[in-house]
């Protein structure tokens with residue numbers, strides 16, 4: 391696992407965007423796995439700026455997002471479809487039929503999970519997967535206890551996740567109880583993984599990822615089984631991550 395420590399949100403956004411652009415430069419076409427949440431927002435902004443400066447094109451890129459809430463229409467401002475269009479896709483040159491998210495309003499949600507997996511395989515599999523991490527160590531919406539063998543599936547969201555995401559909704563009751571997410575095994579099939587970690591509230595999850603036992607209770611620890619993971623972490627998160635059994639060097 392390659393760890394890069396950066397200063398602040400801007401440092402993280404620049405480092406991550408450069409990493410993604412370098413990756414895209416090496417190929418004629420690429421399949422990106424994308425994430426939502428607040429952490430990658432700056433990275434998308436930076437990629438848009440680089441695109442506008444002519445430094446990167448997404449015309450030959452296919453994208454697959456990790457997850458989507460069940461029950462929210464694509465036009466709902468809290469859906470991840472809306473997030474991705476508003477914050478990224480509508481500002482770049484990726485063709486409409488080349489970006490994909492699971493359909494949270496599909497009539498048959500189980501069938502949708504299979505279809506999504508199939509589409510990823512047919513497109514050649516994910517080359518680079520961008521990830522964030524939940525305070526409880528979730529990746530995608532794979533909550534603690536999710537099997538490391540899981541494929542794209544429907545999950546019941548943890549109360550802690552609903553509370554963490556309530557900031558985007560009018561009230562916690564509006565936060566959906568379920569989501570579709572790529573599974574841990576689906577995520578680990580990506581050739582390369584880029585994980586972004588920002589803020590002191592992620593310190594504990596980061597500590598588990600770096601030093602804890604690999605276990606299903608902390609989904610992100612599955613990443614230690616992958617041969618090519620890069621973690622870009624801001625100093626706040628890094629300083630908040632305790633080494634188990636040792637005093638925190640930074641006094642947190």
Ligand SMILES: O=P(O)(O)OC[C@H]1O[C@](O)(CO)[C@@H](O)[C@@H]1O
Nearest residue numbers: 426427428429521522523524530
């Ligand atoms: O970047 P944030 O907003 O802290 O979210 C962390 C993680 O939580 C999720 O938004 C799901 O709750 C993931 O998609 C994301 O990686």
